[in-house]
């Protein structure tokens with residue numbers, strides 16, 4: 001079993017446990033009185049912002065502990081001040097040391113879109129995402145069927161959430177794209193073996209239909225890479241470790257931006 005299969009298997013157990021503690025009906029109740037959401041597309045094309053989706057990530061299966069000393073409030077407000085178009089907050093506990101409470105905390109102190117970064121395998125998690133204050137959900141093609149991607153994206157759109165579809169190659173892109181997707185993200189990291197290459201983004205750039213905004217995800221550590229990706233047509237850049245590995249991720253992002 002590769003790591004992605006392991007994570008997904010655990011995720012399904014987690015969702016089953018969560019449903020016992022709080023029913024879908026109870027969750028829907030809290031969503032019914034929900035707030036307005038921020039649109040990822042709007043913030044990605046806002047010329048006063050950087051296109052960077054800056055991530056709060058303490059730990060990952062590929063790198064181990066990255067930073068468990070900083071607070072989510074301090075880091076995310078630092079990112080927003082540095083010009084982030086959106087924030088990404090890991091809510092997976094077992095593999096990324098995240099928590100729903102991290103997203104709730106980030107939501108409270110920021111006025112830009114927040115992505116619930118997790119492995120969505122059940123509609124329950126999408127309703128939960130809305131209820132904890134997320135604006136964007138991630139749909140990872142590698143762990144979903146074509147039908148699930150469409151159903152989950154449609155549900156998300158019906159609740160005012162933005163949808164980010166993550167693909168790693170042409171085949172995934174071809175079967176997973178649908179009219180409920182707002183933004184396509186190309187992950188430069190292969191979630192099955194952790195190898196990384198920016199070429200993954202560059203190769204797919206032209207084949208992503210023009211009506212979708214596109215972002216490049218993972219392994220971006222050099223401002224020069226952003227210039228290359230922008231030339232290839234990318235509107236956004238998801239960056240985690242390069243900022244999180246420093247003592248002050250917000251400051252690291254500001255310095256990075258100054259070199260663009």
Ligand SMILES: O=P(O)(O)OC[C@@H](O)[C@@H](O)c1c[nH]c2ccccc12
Nearest residue numbers: 187217218219220238239240241242
């Ligand atoms: O820390 P990096 O290499 O900058 O990568 C950020 C982000 O792209 C990565 O965390 C990520 C991309 N897709 C995911 C899916 C699940 C968990 C994490 C991810």
